[in-house]
Amino acid sequence: MRRVLVVAVVLAAVLTGFGTGIAIAAFTARESNPQTLTAADPPPPATLVAQSRSNDGGATASGFRFGLRLVNSGTSAASLGTVTMRYWFTADGAQRLVPACYYATFGCPQVTLSITDLDAARENADHYLQVAFNGGSLAAGGSATLDEIAALDEGGVPMTQTDDWSFVNRSSFADNARVTVYVGGQLVWGTEPPAATVTEDFEVQYENRAVVPTDNALVPTVKLVDVGNVEIDLRRITIRYWFTKDTVDQELLGFCDYAQIGCEKVRLGFVPVSPARPKADTYLEVEFTGGTMPAEGTTGGINIRVHKANYSEFDETNDYSWGTNTTFEPNPRITAYLDGQLVWGTPP
Known part of the structure; x- marks a missing residue:
């Protein structure tokens, strides 16, 4: 008796950015002979670059405001569906942290913000604010700008920014290797803060x-x-x-x-x-x-x-x-x- 293996693959490829067009390709493949297929994960693109700016001059307050920008320095469009950015900081004892997107040229609804409390201490960081892109693509040479985002403490605890891993006190966007970028969970830009010596005091x-x-x-x-x-x-x-x-x-x-x-x-x-x-x-x-x-x-x-x-x-x-x-x-x-x-x- 012949065995029939049916593989159905639907491939959706977003070929252009928001506001232009979406092309979807779909195909179905049938194989009459059973086969074992092995596919290596393609390496993530190394063309995405993170930039940042400070929107409050590094002030100590119960929240801090800053801008992030993702730049595609490559020669082809980059899919954003699995791209995330992380801004690393110390909470200085704040326990009721929430993220906020106030304005983004790229569009606040196009991203999801979250704040993660690190299990293990790192140098100049015990939390990170993550930006996850909800989809779309970034054209070659293009950028996605989040002009005004923030980390806020609802308990009113003041936070000092000058000891934060990702903080740079500048008012215009420039490359920041301490803001990290990931594709499918793999680091493609920047340097994560190293593990810190544990100090209980x-x-x-x-x-x-x-x-x-x-x-x-x-x-x-x-x-x-x-x-x-x-x-x-x-x-x-x-x-x-x-x-x-x-x-x-x-x-x-x-x-x-x-x-x-x-x-x-x-x-x-x-x-x-x-x-x-x-x-x-x-x-x-x-x-x-x-x-x-x-x-x-x-x-x-x-x-x-x-x-x-x-x-x-x-x-x-x-x-x-x-x-x-x-x-x-x-x-x-x-x-x-x-x-x-x-x-x-x-x-x-």
Whole structure:
């Protein structure tokens, strides 16, 4: 019995750019004898070039605006259906990023924008904004210009552009090898940022909410600020606030009054220091039951309140971690630990 292999191939080729014409070729092939066919993927064209410009002079704000241009430097039209461009940047702790296309000579509806959070840190980049072309072709010598696009943080976190891999502070379009171009997922233009050495580091900032240092409550506010380049699981971190009880027979009560990450993720405890140290016979330990801190991000403020069981007064002037500042400042007298190892501050 003869076996019949039927192969149907429909080839759609876009031969000209938007606004001109589309030619479609279709054919059906029939083969009466079974065959094994092997086809190598054609190499991607090396004729596409990325250009960029800054539209805001590199200003630090909760969003940045720039232009991208894709240039076909070859001698034949280039299909855009599988072409993408990537603009690499650091989010500086921004977590609610959205892309926007405000104006494009090429046409904003002709592209799809997205922002990707990198799993592994790279040099001067933890995100990239991707431009994916929805179809069409780019004539030889032609260009597709996205005049005004942006990355915005809906949470209002300011982002610094000067440390971004793809940023160049110029107001007119020019080649930028740090904006990368891909065809079918293969890099054809530019240089991706190299992998960065992983740095897990953070500091503790503190503000004092007390009106006077002698009353019946300790009311420190603390926040963690990531100064490394990777996200950190908060469950790995503990904070110690060192103080004196001023009495020996009273139980201590701790409360989380407010936390940007949610008080349900904050756990408080008290540990006696024996033998007592200068200005400290106890420390308040702050632990976390969940949550993460993004690279260059923060937990936001955590408002803590501590009382004695009989609500008698504390004298905070002899407490090691106490400070008089009423706005956030780094406090090296509050210690912090990652996986049990001291990362920030100096114990008494």
